[in-house]
Amino acid sequence: MEAHKRSTGAMSEQRRARLRLEISREAARLFWDKGVAATSGDQIAAAVGLSTRTIWRHFRSKESCAEPIVMQGVVTLLGVLRRWPRRRSLEDHLTAELTGIRNGDTTPPVDLADELLAMRMIRLADTEPALRAAWLMACDQVEREMCVIVGERLGRPVDDLEIRLYGASAASAVRVLDEHIGAVVLAAGEDFTEFSDVPALARRYAEAIRTATGGAIGDPLDDLIG
Amino acid sequence: MEAHKRSTGAMSEQRRARLRLEISREAARLFWDKGVAATSGDQIAAAVGLSTRTIWRHFRSKESCAEPIVMQGVVTLLGVLRRWPRRRSLEDHLTAELTGIRNGDTTPPVDLADELLAMRMIRLADTEPALRAAWLMACDQVEREMCVIVGERLGRPVDDLEIRLYGASAASAVRVLDEHIGAVVLAAGEDFTEFSDVPALARRYAEAIRTATGGAIGDPLDDLIG
DNA sequence: GACAGTATGTCACTAAGTGACACCCACCAC
DNA sequence: GTGGTGGGTGTCACTTAGTGACATACTGTC
Incomplete structure (x- = not known):
């Protein structure tokens, strides 16, 4: 049963x-x-x-x-973050995983057309308040997930205030980067080439998260914790 | 005319x-x-x-x-931040201004009943998705304002990517603090005494913003810039 | 092949939100 | 005073997002 x-x-x-x-x-x-x-x-x-x-x-x-289309990419990133080993730097992990995905040896083949559609929705959200609200609600979910990830990494409960601050800041950093990349791609006539340098992209995400958490999230941990 | x-x-x-x-x-x-x-x-x-x-x-x-009621407090904080002198630390400015407000010698007398109502709305947003969306939309506005403030302080354009990252992280830090304080006050039977220590409160906000911006926002500036 | 549970279609209904138009009231000119 | 002009409001008709209730079709289990 x-x-x-x-x-x-x-x-x-x-x-x-x-x-x-x-x-x-x-x-x-x-x-x-x-x-x-x-x-x-x-x-x-x-x-x-x-x-x-x-x-x-x-x-x-x-x-x-519009939510599922828009969330696909973010969900992928969250999955990557969830697999982040403790004794590795965020930069290293992201570059490794993201190039891995591009090479197709890891999970989800997020369709290029879907990514484009997602960017268009986020763009539309600039002028359509209702869409903006939906996008923010989606990011709110991301924030919760982010709190779980951060809390686990730092060995603290998810409802700890500091963890929630880290989670929120990290999530909004990711959001801003997504919005920015989407805007640039759309402005460039839907041309992704500017972001084909995956390691550089990974570094940007990593650096943003690191800064947003005041350096608390990003470094490898020498794992004194169980 | x-x-x-x-x-x-x-x-x-x-x-x-x-x-x-x-x-x-x-x-x-x-x-x-x-x-x-x-x-x-x-x-x-x-x-x-x-x-x-x-x-x-x-x-x-x-x-x-629900938005105006919920925004009153945040709008006040934004006003305070807008008046933040360059060569002062965030902690100092916040404590000075907030105690000033409590003493009534500065602008807006945000009614206690209104603040309570605002906390209740944020609390309701936990279970009512539509309210949550409204709250997030309001915070989105705050984020834009925050970008202006941060950009001005660092002498950079508002649409600069790094400024937007700072603004977003700072805004979400403020949001999380507001949510936390509201939750605590409501849980304590709508008793504000736990937060009557204004300097401590100011320090918490300041520290949160400082951390969320990786230390870029918070210190006094020795003002080499015009 | 009968059965249980779940996804879907149909239809009636509520209420959120808009458009169009009339009205009122405050201010201004003469 | 009279006669505008403009912005805020009330009234009413209307569209459509979204729900409840019930019937039906589909999917897998014994």
């Missing part, structure tokens, strides 16, 4: 995530083409071939349909 | 702000008493004695009605 529950639960969770992403893609496309206000729930539903009611079962609001 | 426009503009802007605050108070009261979902726009309008249509003229959404 336990095992059964767990297995079907996991299955449907994957299915659910895939479907949400699919809906998100169509919604993002529509948002970009016609604007958020001019895109109705019915149109999103039609575009993905579902009933409108089902859309609202998977998303709380129209704007939150 | 110019002068006239300007004066009436300023007048109506003040009036508008006062009215928004008034609406916000009633909305916050209702949100806290009955929950956000159970509070309708009509009820807010009735509570403040306006037509529902007028509510929507002053607020984009139901949840954003």
